[in-house]
Amino acid sequence: MAGKKLNVVVTRRLPEAVETRMSELFNVRLRDSDVAMSREELAAALREADVLVPCVTDRIDAALLAHAGPQLRLIANYGAGVDQIDVATARQRGIVVSHTPGVLSEDTADMTMALILGVLRRLPEGLQDMASGNWQGWSPMAHLGRRISGLRLGILGMGQVGLAVARRARAFGMQIHYHNRRRLRPEVEGSVEATYWESLDQMLARMDVISVNCPHTPSTFHLLSARRLKLLKPSAVIVNTSRGEVIDENALLRGLKAGEIAGAGLDVFEHGHEITPGLRDLSQVVLLPHMGSATLEGRVEMGEKVILNIKTFADGHRPPDRVIPGML
Structure with a gap:
């Protein structure tokens, strides 16, 4: 994918600085409303995206991954945990999964x-x-x-x-x-x-x-x-x-x-x-409403990790925060 401007779909609203930088680097479709995508919306995103940027609220299981188009090659998770993603099935389909460890x-x-x-x-x-x-x-x-x-x-x-x-x-x-x-x-x-x-x-x-x-x-x-x-x-x-x-x-x-x-x-x-x-x-x-990592600084750093993972992948290299099933 080196040299190609990737089509990136983001499933939730992110800090403005992160969304702005993504828009500069990629063909990005951002989320207008700060609510989780429905399963149908996620399936549509998987069909059209080169890169999907989901969050902890998005369950990407084997049934949903069956909707993925052949162009989908990276799921760049906006979060440190990936238990909501079927990493093994993604790997079988040739889809790399990355996450954002260490910043929260x-x-x-x-x-x-x-x-x-x-x-x-x-x-x-x-x-x-x-x-x-x-x-x-x-x-x-x-x-x-x-x-x-x-x-x-x-x-x-x-x-x-x-x-x-x-x-x-x-x-x-x-x-x-x-x-x-x-x-x-x-x-x-x-x-x-x-x-x-x-x-x-x-x-x-x-x-x-x-x-x-x-x-x-x-x-x-x-x-x-x-x-x-x-x-x-x-x-x-x-x-x-x-x-x-x-x-x-x-x-x-x-x-x-x-x-x-x-x-x-x-x-x-x-x-x-x-x-x-x-x-x-x-x-x-x-x-508390799952706000342990809810600081502006932390959310921006998460976004920076996502961008780095996507950009490294776009340049033809392994994302630095790639997840493999054996790590889990």
Whole structure:
């Protein structure tokens, strides 16, 4: 495709700076409205595009990929995760998949700490009291939360985001523990004074806070299952800024309602934007609309990665952030 100006279809609105640069480099069809494409619209885009730029809300499965025209050779995902794309089927059809890793770690870690503080210090309840006009003044026993310093934080998935969370939590005086597919190098582990747990079950039983920072793959689906959630101390809280499918959301709800889990802070949900009924009603739960990576700087950097992947591909080279099934 070297030398050809590619036809690029973007499925969602992106920051103006990103859209402007794409328009300069490619024959780009941008999205006018900031809503997800329907399945029919996605199928039409696959038929006409040389490059598709989808987002996390776009499920590109095998059935949809069957609509792809012979000219489609790159799916340049606007996002770090690609669990919504059937990468194996895309590869079989000769379609390269790329993503945007590494640019959202700091933003997501910031939101993880915000949720930890929000749950443990009961910030939503305080905000609600102020907004409703119900606050009657300071009281020694009102809104009692937990002191962050000294609590044990168990990080599930110690990649770039997990390490960024560890650095922040360490500054708050938390004790850092983690479970990972592979143990970190000693110098990395030492930089955040982290303790490695080979057994996830043993770690869960001893932590005050669990932070989910692993991707969603077949092996991590419901990794925090009903059985594992039962291992948590009744005083423990769970925070998830990664992928909702890692937690059995129904089991989490049952544990929260029964007092077997003290609280939860969720920025992602098992069924996308459909939240398990009952979670909204619990005062010890903080829910956010998948905004962990929502900073202008992060969104622009994501766009820059997408553009680099497309331009490298257009020049006849492998995109620097190419995804292959074995990576997942």
